[in-house]
Amino acid sequence: MKFLMTYQGATTAPPSPETLAALGKYTQEMLAKGVVLMTGGLVRPDHGTKLKQVGGDFSVTDGPFPETKELIDGFALVRCDSREAAIAIAKEFMSVAGDGEGEILQVFDAADLPPRG
Numbered sequence: 001m002k003f004l005m006t007y008q009g010a011t012t013a014p015p016s017p018e019t020l021a022a023l024g025k026y027t028q029e030m031l032a033k034g035v036v037l038m039t040g041g042l043v044r045p046d047h048g049t050k051l052k053q054v055g056g057d058f059s060v061t062d063g064p065f066p067e068t069k070e071l072i073d074g075f076a077l078v079r080c081d082s083r084e085a086a087i088a089i090a091k092e093f094m095s096v097a098g099d100g101e102g103e104i105l106q107v108f109d110a111a112d113l114p115p116r117g
Helices: 017-033 083-097
Strands: 002-009 036-041 049-054 057-062 074-079 100-107
Touching: 002 083, 017 036, 017 083, 074 083, 083 100
Parallel strands: none
Antiparallel strands: 002 074, 002 100, 036 074, 049 057
């Protein structure tokens, strides 16, 4: 199973050099184990682009979005056997990253679909 995990730090202050080093080490270990498939950070999440379609009309709105209250600092795409395992990975990560909050969303792809008969 694959899960998309997001993380938002409790403060807007950048992580300390020690925390960054610990996060780098943890991420490398999880990549080597094949648990983390992809990870990254969002430099200026309030300066994104919003897309919307209503009744066939497509619109694009460029940031900044000053009303944005919940910004994502980083994400990881992980592979694990269950939602509970994904929660355990998130708990490990947050013990390194520090206080904050996140979300776990299951990702479905062709491998998750039943075989065609």
